[in-house]
Amino acid sequence: MRSVLTLALIASPALAQDFSEGSEASEWGLFGEAKARFEARVVDALCDLAGYCTAVCGAGRQMALIRIEDGVMVMPLKNAQPVFSGAAADLAPYCGAEVEVDGLLIENPEIGATNVFQVQRIRRLSETEWAETDRFTEIWSEENPGAAGEGPWFRNDPRIAAEIETGGWLGIGPDQEDAFVRDWLGVE
Structure with a gap:
């Protein structure tokens, strides 16, 4: 039984990790949500996945987070606003930078949702102040x-x-x- 558990943890390292330590994210009561705070590199998802890059990193494009701890791509599909808007406007200024993010990680294998993230706060690793992810409606x-x-x-x-x-x-x-x-x- 022990070897089966070990094999399961190796096969799915993202599911075995807990990123909740230090998170100050507001819970929304979503099925499969867990508070998560981690360091990542902000990338233009299309550029990173398919090599389809633009002159300006992330301009008007879907952004992704490459988690530094394990290299997993996390998709920040939502910002902190309750207006059901994406996170691209909040992440684009950080494209190419290493950041720390805090929010809600959604894991629901039954519907195929894995590493889906609602980013609520972000800051460059060199900064101490957090920026709230609420730029969408203003932009x-x-x-x-x-x-x-x-x-x-x-x-x-x-x-x-x-x-x-x-x-x-x-x-x-x-x-x-x-x-x-x-x-x-x-x-x-």
């Missing part, structure tokens, strides 16, 4: 000055409106969507 407002309106940001985002116009709400095209909804709801 979005600056980039979309005429998009203010009622409701959450995504209801007013011109990129999202253009996608809905082209692909419909379901992403299958307005004509196909209309036929699907009529058939699904039994509407003539």
Whole structure:
């Protein structure tokens, strides 16, 4: 039995490690969440994974964290804001730098979620002060000055409106969507 446990720990080192020490992250009550604080290098995910790099590191791209302790790529898909926005705007200024991050690590093998991270704070290893990860709405407002309106940001985002116009709400095209909804709801 002991050798089976040892083999399991070697086969999945990320699952065997606890990164909660020193974390001051706010818990959200998400299934599979655990507080996590670790050091990492911030990378442009597309550049790191596929070699598709741009002149400016991470500009407008999905960011990733390469954990220094074990070399595991962690995907920071959420920042600290409750507006369901990503973390790219908060991580881009750190692209290429070694940082310490604090947040919630999500592990849920049943749905295939592993090393998914909600970053709440970040700082360069050379710094003592933490930066909160709450830049998304400010940056979005600056980039979309005429998009203010009622409701959450995504209801007013011109990129999202253009996608809905082209692909419909379901992403299958307005004509196909209309036929699907009529058939699904039994509407003539």
